[in-house]
Amino acid sequence: MVPDFPLYMEKVVFAPPPPPDTRFTPARPDKFNKGVLADDGSLLPSKFSMYVDDNMSAAVGEERTRWNMRCSLHSAYLILGQPNLDRRPNAIDLDKFIREPISHECTQLGFRINSQTLIVTIPDEKRATILDVLTNTWGPHRRSFTIKQAAELLGTLLSLCRVCKWGIFLFTNLLKAVHEMLDKNLRRLMHMDEFRLLTEAASRHPTDSSQYRFFASKVARQIWDEKALTWINRQICEELDFITKVFANPSTYKWSAPIPHLIQREPDYPIWQDSCLRGAGGFSFLLCFWWALEWPMFIFLHTIKYLCKGDKSYISINLLEYAAMIFKSRRRHSGLGIFAFRQ
Numbered sequence: 001m002v003p004d005f006p007l008y009m010e011k012v013v014f015a016p017p018p019p020p021d022t023r024f025t026p027a028r029p030d031k032f033n034k035g036v037l038a039d040d041g042s043l044l045p046s047k048f049s050m051y052v053d054d055n056m057s058a059a060v061g062e063e064r065t066r067w068n069m070r071c072s073l074h075s076a077y078l079i080l081g082q083p084n085l086d087r088r089p090n091a092i093d094l095d096k097f098i099r100e101p102i103s104h105e106c107t108q109l110g111f112r113i114n115s116q117t118l119i120v121t122i123p124d125e126k127r128a129t130i131l132d133v134l135t136n137t138w139g140p141h142r143r144s145f146t147i148k149q150a151a152e153l154l155g156t157l158l159s160l161c162r163v164c165k166w167g168i169f170l171f172t173n174l175l176k177a178v179h180e181m182l183d184k185n186l187r188r189l190m191h192m193d194e195f196r197l198l199t200e201a202a203s204r205h206p207t208d209s210s211q212y213r214f215f216a217s218k219v220a221r222q223i224w225d226e227k228a229l230t231w232i233n234r235q236i237c238e239e240l241d242f243i244t245k246v247f248a249n250p251s252t253y254k255w256s257a258p259i260p261h262l263i264q265r266e267p268d269y270p271i272w273q274d275s276c277l278r279g280a281g282g283f284s285f286l287l288c289f290w291w292a293l294e295w296p297m298f299i300f301l302h303t304i305k306y307l308c309k310g311d312k313s314y315i316s317i318n319l320l321e322y323a324a325m326i327f328k329s330r331r332r333h334s335g336l337g338i339f340a341f342r343q
Contacts, residue, residue, distance in 0.1 A: 002067075002074045008097060009070065014062055015103035018116065025118045030266035036060055048072065056108055058115065065102055111163055113259075120163045121256035127247055130156060134244040140237075144229040147181040151224070154178060157243070163262065164255045170243050173235040185226040189219065273324045277303045277317065280324040291327070295320070 029035035038044050046068050048057045055072050059065040073092060077083075080091035100106055105114045112121045138153065154175060161167040189195050198215050232240075246253040273282025278300060281292035300306075302315045309316070 002070050005070055005073050008073060008092070008094065009066060011094070011098045012066070012069065013098070013101045014065075015101040018104070022116065024116050027118060032264045032266055046071075051109060054109070062102075110159075118259045119256050120259060120262060121254070122160055122163060126160070127250060127255070130160065131244065131247045134240060134247065138240050139244075140241075142232060144231050146227055146229060147178060147185065148224055150174060150178050150181070150230075160255065163257050165257060165261065167246075167255065170246065171239050173233075173239050177230055177233075177236060181226075181228070181230055182223060185223045185228065188226070188228075189222055194222075195219070273327070275317070275320040275324040277305055277320070280320065280327065282324065282327070293327075 027033075027035070034044065036044055043060065043064065046057055046059055046064065048055055048068075048071075050056075055076070057068045057072065059068045076091050081088060083090045104116045105112065107113075107123055110123075110126065112123050114120075133153065133156070154171065157167070157171055198218055246255070269284055269286045271282060271284040271287070273280065277295075279292065279294040281290070283290035299315060299320075302311075302313050303320075304314070304317070307314045
């Protein structure tokens with residue numbers, strides 16, 4: 001028997017229902033995502049997902065949502081114990097439990113999720129924070145940075161890229177600079193007497209794993225605490241300027257992604273393609289199309305056939321295969337765009 005939990009449930013507020021003319025983005029079930037309805041049309045049991053101390057669930061309708069919340073409270077108290085402030089704190093944070101009205105749109109794990117449009121994006125406060133960092137900390141006035149400063153910025157950007165897959169291509173030069181700084185710091189450390197002493201201490205105890213853990217943590221700390229500066233070159237400056245432009249113009253650059261692009265989904269249509277040094281091609285049986293093209297001569301002249309891998313203008317086969325993955329074939333007069341993705 002699941003208790004009613006009036007102390008919590010009476011404080012729960014539901015947002016107003018959407019207007020009658022609201023258009024919902026349809027969600028289609030597949031073998032990985034079964035949906036919420038059984039074959040007979042009845043509702044399937046709700047699923048709960050835990051992330052650290054957050055228990056998340058989605059439901060259709062107010063009645064099912066309240067039932068899910070009561071089940072979540074009941075399970076938490078069964079595992080962690082009933083409230084008894086003389087012995088332990090309350091397992092449920094009431095303020096967090098009722099912080100937002102129950103709605104089709106909510107903030108979970110730092111992202112804004114909309115179940116009407118099936119879009120995940122970043123909250124406005126996160127956008128404002130990263131824009132402030134890019135403008136005031138990494139603005140045009142900055143000339144250099146340490147490895148820890150760059151790593152903090154990269155950590156924030158990579159976290160935001162969880163809902164914007166193309167965002168990771170906006171700071172490749174900054175990422176390359178951090179990799180080069182890590183390599184330089186490690187080489188510098190290897191010539192220090194302290195590093196040699198640490199190595200000798202760890203080698204004297206080959207079976208003592210604690211010695212190796214201490215050695216690894218000591219080395220990592222010294223690498224990341226290095227105060228050597230790296231100058232911001234033109235490529236990094238251009239990246240920072242464009243990233244700032246992206247976050248300053250949310251209506252033009254939408255930092256978001258449809259939920260189907262973030263989860264495992266069964267493909268609608270299989271499409272195959274491949275590339276060689278002379279050209280690329282692809283096809284799909286179900287979509288009844290095929291395409292083929294020959295690379296322009298200036299591309300062919302910059303491949304492994306004529307240039308070595310160390311040449312700055314060298315074009316690798318991996319890049320040509322990537323071009324085939326994103327190649328769009330437009331059926332003449334129909335306006336149908338088909339993107340070929342490598343399976």
